[in-house]
Amino acid sequence: MTGDDELRLPAVIGSLPRLMDRVAERARTLGMPPERILDVQLAVEEALVNVIRYAYPGGGGEVEVRCGEGREGGLSVEIWDSGVPFDPTAAADPDVTLGLEERPVGGLGIYLMKKVAESVDYRREDGRNVLRLVIR
Amino acid sequence: MKITWRMERGVPVARVSGRLDGDTSHDFEKIFGEGVPEGAKAVVLDLRDLEYLSSAGIRCLLVAVKRIKGDGGAVCFAGARDYIREVLEIAGLTSVFPLEDSVDGALDRLR
Numbered sequence: 001m002t003g004d005d006e007l008r009l010p011a012v013i014g015s016l017p018r019l020m021d022r023v024a025e026r027a028r029t030l031g032m033p034p035e036r037i038l039d040v041q042l043a044v045e046e047a048l049v050n051v052i053r054y055a056y057p058g059g060g061g062e063v064e065v066r067c068g069e070g071r072e073g074g075l076s077v078e079i080w081d082s083g084v085p086f087d088p089t090a091a092a093d094p095d096v097t098l099g100l101e102e103r104p105v106g107g108l109g110i111y112l113m114k115k116v117a118e119s120v121d122y123r124r125e126d127g128r129n130v131l132r133l134v135i136r
Numbered sequence: 137m138k139i140t141w142r143m144e145r146g147v148p149v150a151r152v153s154g155r156l157d158g159d160t161s162h163d164f165e166k167i168f169g170e171g172v173p174e175g176a177k178a179v180v181l182d183l184r185d186l187e188y189l190s191s192a193g194i195r196c197l198l199v200a201v202k203r204i205k206g207d208g209g210a211v212c213f214a215g216a217r218d219y220i221r222e223v224l225e226i227a228g229l230t231s232v233f234p235l236e237d238s239v240d241g242a243l244d245r246l247r
Contacts, residue, residue, distance in 0.1 A: 013158060013159060014159075016157070016158050016159045017159055035218075035219055038188055038219050041188065041190075042188075042190050042223065045157055045158055045190045045192075046190065046191055048158070049158040049190075049191075049192060052158075096226075096227060096228025096229075097228055097231075098228075099231075099232060100198075100201065100202065100205070100232045103198065103232060105195050105198045105199055105202075106191075106195055108191040108194055108195070108227050109190075109191035109192070111191075111226075111227075112190070112191050112223070112226060112227065115226045116226070
């Protein structure tokens with residue numbers, strides 16, 4: 001990744017707008033079209049909300065985003081947290097063919113993220129979760 | 137995120153504007169829940185000014201629709217932009233949420 005741009009904030013919902021703005025701003029400077037920037041925001045929000053809700057069962061942790069231009073082109077976003085180890089790429093896809101009555105109200109986030117991003121990769125590094133999204 | 141209510145052909149229409157995401161979904165649940173007229177048999181969600189929708193937003197839409205249906209009412213979405221439609225499609229919800237191009241179309245469907 002080149003030209004890293006980092007922002008680290010408390011892992012709370014109130015941090016979402018600033019983190020999302022930073023990522024959207026970076027996508028704009030790369031010249032991405034507005035529709036694609038919405039996809040960027042969607043993928044990144046799903047990843048962030050996941051960390052905010054589940055990474056720190058006792059509360060009090062931080063989440064960090066690092067944006068850059070991907071080696072393969074497009075925008076690369078890494079989401080770092082020091083919470084419980086969790087690999088979102090291993091989560092099973094929800095059944096999106098169910099009717100309203102059978103449909104659970106949650107479980108869509110990771111699925112949407114995987115659908116709109118070109119690639120989603122997870123790794124553990126220095127005791128932290130790192131999720132890397134590439135959106136072109 | 138903002139919700140404006142009006143009556144059209146005797147049906148409550150909620151115009152949702154702005155962003156429906158992890159940051160605003162809690163507000164939506166509260167404001168929408170308070171705005172639905174008691175015992176409403178039909179509700180239209182006018183989405184033409186909805187700019188962004190994430191899974192947290194979809195979640196609160198599902199909760200709202202299920203609640204109205206649970207009370208014996210019907211819901212129709214109207215005027216969603218291409219992007220919003222695309223997100224609903226990926227989530228497999230265009231088959232679950234009736235979606236019309238215009239509020240008029242939604243009102244016709246609910247008649």
